[in-house]
Amino acid sequence: MSAVAANPPLLGTAREWAIDLTVGVGIGVLLGLMGPFGSFFNANPPLRLAYWIGTIASGMVFFGIVTRLAAAAARRLGVPDWATTPPVVLIGSAIQGMPWRPVAISLWPQIDHAVPPLAWYGQCLAITTPIVLAYYFIRVRPQAHAPAREGLVPVEAPAPAADPGAVLYLRMEDHYVRIRTEHGSRLEMGPLARVTAGLGGVEGLQTHRSWWVARRAITGVERDGRNLRLRLIDGETAPVSRASVAKLRAAGWLAEENIA
Template identity: 40%
Template sequence: MGSARRILIGCAIIFGVGIVLALVGPFGSFEASFGLRLIYWLAMSYAGYFLYFPAMVAARALAPRLEFPEPALWAVACLIVTVPMTAVTWIANFAWHRPSWPTLDQALAQYFNVLILGALVCALFWFVQQRRVAPPTPAAEPGEPGLPRLVERLPAHLRAAPIALEMEDHYVRVHTPQGSTLLLMRMRDAVAELDGMPGALVHRSWWVARAAVQGARRDGRNVRLQLAGGIEAPVARAQIAPLEAAGWL
């Protein structure tokens, strides 16, 4: 799914969230007219989306690099981003009906109120993301000549020699020249179904096809392989020397 389409879908979901909040009127907002509630909650919902969404994207990208579970990083990102989101809500409330600085207790109460809503919406987006994951499929049979068995598990429009495999929780993301998808399987099982395709496990959560490597980028002691399609794969420090000896770097 392209990033532009993902943002459009996210904005549509947030529009629905804003309408629901306007109808419910949580945290004392029900006392206002519906029109005012609708404007307020749509504004807060979209402000939250454009604060939380980049943080969730960053958490997803950092999870394999830090070798940390993605849901845990989502939770940490949610806790952090709730701080500026609380400031946004306070500014909006100040302009609306609270012409005074909040006390520490009021600030903490507002933080936790914002955190509750932010966590619920983040959980909603997590659920939507998981729903887009490809369902598990039976063991693949030998498929098209020249392509590994793993390709048979992919949607028809993605069936091509994999560029890389990326572990995400209990799933493996298969990157191909046509895009990527998630498969519910273990990394070692996915690698086994590559049928000896030239490549290597360059990181505990990444397998990379040798033919897809276009270069390498170094940042101090960290090395990332630059792959076809603009993909970058981290290299575990223990793998740098073997890959250099094999001519990968």
Template identity: 30%
Template structure:
């Protein structure tokens, strides 16, 4: 029990560190955009004193950008399609960001605070919000692929895989299960004692492995949780690196499962 608590604590710490890193990168990105906007001085803001102009744009871009980040994180599991989500988030964030900008303009620049100004800002804020979310998405896609967190999983209970293991040869029945790969009407079962072909529908294999520690990551792949060593996600596609150098694809449909497990 103490060992399990220790593993859970380590996984929690790693997940918190990954979350803090993501927030730090997002805030730094919004700050850079705020500095750029302060330098350019759009929407007649160049008339304001230089310090006030930079303060205004930093507050607007960092605060408004973080509103978009929160909305994006909330929608990620329900809407895995990246660019569609970017557009939806930009529309949803525009009213809140406009209110934030209006209040900042009133406090920093001394501008009026009223519905007339709010309506004007909506049409200015939305394209900027869309551009910011597009830049954020491109930045995250260009960052080196890496494992942000590692979920430590307890070894599966023997009975959870017993029915499925009985289908394997004696040599691999007691081996470490790594992955199951569907090939037409048969399955390729990957273990640390080698791979083996068996005749079984993928749906039936998933049913037998329902209580095992693992995930379906693709329409034709199931992977054991303890065999996962790294997860990469780039350009809308993912890949899992497994024990023994095996690699399995990750589809958009099943990506939220790995995200919930803390892999990215």
């Protein structure tokens, strides 16, 4: 019996959305009571509360979806996912915020003259920025950089030794080891040493404290200043720690003619 992590849903779980919308409603109530950007002086407090709850709750849904999708697209393109936050804020503020302007004007006509469109956009940016940053750091970044603990389910799965010849490399991810084979990848409980012990007679070496690579998976060696990385057949590159250089060189993995 081993624990494998199922990939978390791209758009989040029902539990996450329940929490996010509850927080959004709470923020909307707080803003409705505070009345930022001069909205405190608008008549009819219950209507003001309803307006702020609606804008913040809809913003949580919109930016929760857009932030996740933008980060996922960035990772597929090899771009850092954090680089998507500025365009999401700038473009999303217009897409999500501008339709609320005619709603606000219909409720409080004086807004049309008191708050010109550019000032309205600035207010949208002020509200949107913390929402997007919160989504990135609380929802997107943890999902991208660590296995989801809630996705762990016990299943009957063969140990790595059951098909050692198919293993290409092992990589530590948080407290788990990702086993990359010819047929895909899965997660096993770590530590790395325990998982590598189950590989039997597979020719391979630990190249870094968090990487083990089968020799058959290597297509070349790259040099980046004083650092070396192994090019792998699936397009990944494995780091080589300085402590491992001598070991790999002695094994014939780092012949000078193979280093690009």
